Amino acid sequence: MIDVKSEIIKKVSEEVKARLSNQESGHDWWHVLRVWNNAKLIAKNEEVDLFTVELGALLHDIADWKFHDGDDSAGPKAARGILEANMVSPDVIEQVCQIVSMVGYKGAGVTTDMATKEGEVVQDADRLDALGAIGIARTFLYSGHKNRLMYDPAQPPVMHESYEAYKKNTSPAINHFYEKLLLLKDRMNTKTGKKLAEGRHAFMEEYLAQFMKEWEGKE
Ligand code: ADP
Ligand code: NI
Numbered sequence: 001m002i003d004v005k006s007e008i009i010k011k012v013s014e015e016v017k018a019r020l021s022n023q024e025s026g027h028d029w030w031h032v033l034r035v036w037n038n039a040k041l042i043a044k045n046e047e048v049d050l051f052t053v054e055l056g057a058l059l060h061d062i063a064d065w066k067f068h069d070g071d072d073s074a075g076p077k078a079a080r081g082i083l084e085a086n087m088v089s090p091d092v093i094e095q096v097c098q099i100v101s102m103v104g105y106k107g108a109g110v111t112t113d114m115a116t117k118e119g120e121v122v123q124d125a126d127r128l129d130a131l132g133a134i135g136i137a138r139t140f141l142y143s144g145h146k147n148r149l150m151y152d153p154a155q156p157p158v159m160h161e162s163y164e165a166y167k168k169n170t171s172p173a174i175n176h177f178y179e180k181l182l183l184l185k186d187r188m189n190t191k192t193g194k195k196l197a198e199g200r201h202a203f204m205e206e207y208l209a210q211f212m213k214e215w216e217g218k219e
Helices: 002-022 029-043 050-060 074-085 090-102 117-130 132-145 161-170 174-177 193-214
Strands: none
Touching: 002 029, 002 050, 002 074, 029 050, 029 117, 029 132, 029 193, 050 074, 050 090, 050 117, 074 090, 117 193, 132 174, 132 193, 174 193
C-alpha cells in the first residue's frame, strides 16, 4: 500500500524547494530543510502529530512578509494553496495554516505563544536556526541583503513593544542579537529545543564578546 502521508510530504517538499531556491539565503530552501530536520528531532520527544509538524515546518516560510511587502497573510494563503492541491484534509490544513500565521517572532515585548503542541515544535525548530553559527551567518546575510550596517555604536538596540514597530525596524545587524536572538533561549517551548538553544546561545555570547574586543582594537 502507498503511504499517502509520506507521498504528500515528498510532493510538498519538492514544491517548497522549487519556490524558495532563489530566495535570500537566510530564508531559502536550505533554511527550510534545516528547520524540517530540527522539527523531526524535537518531535521525537513530544506527543504530536508528525504529519502536521512536518507540513508546518516545510511551509512556515513559503511567503514571509519580509519578502511580500509586509503582507502577513501571504504565508498562510500560499500554504493553503499547496495543501489543497495535495488533497490534505481540511482539519490538517487549518492546523498548518495556523502554525504558518503564528510562528514568527514579532518583537521583544510581543508574545508569540502557539495554539498547539505541533506549533510549539515548529516554532522551536525555526528558532534554533536563528541561533548559533548559522544564526550569526543568517543575520549578517539578511542585513547585507538590506544594505544595512553591521554595527553602529550610536544606535542602541530597541525592545520593540509592538509587531508594527518591529517590522519597521532597520537597525544594524548587531542590534538584532539584542532585539531577538539572545531573547530566544528563554522562550523555547520544548525540552529538546531548550537544550539545543543553550549551546547555540553561549556560542553567540562568545562571538559578540570577541566582536566588541576587535571593534575596540583590543584583541
Ligand atoms: P522567525 O522565523 O523566527 O520569525 P524571521 O524570519 O523574522 O524569524 O528572521 C529569521 C532570521 O532572519 C533572523 O533570525 C535573522 O538571522 C534574520 N533577520 C530577520 N530580521 C532581521 C533584522 N532586522 N536584522 C538582521 N537580521 C534579521
Ligand atoms: Ni524560518
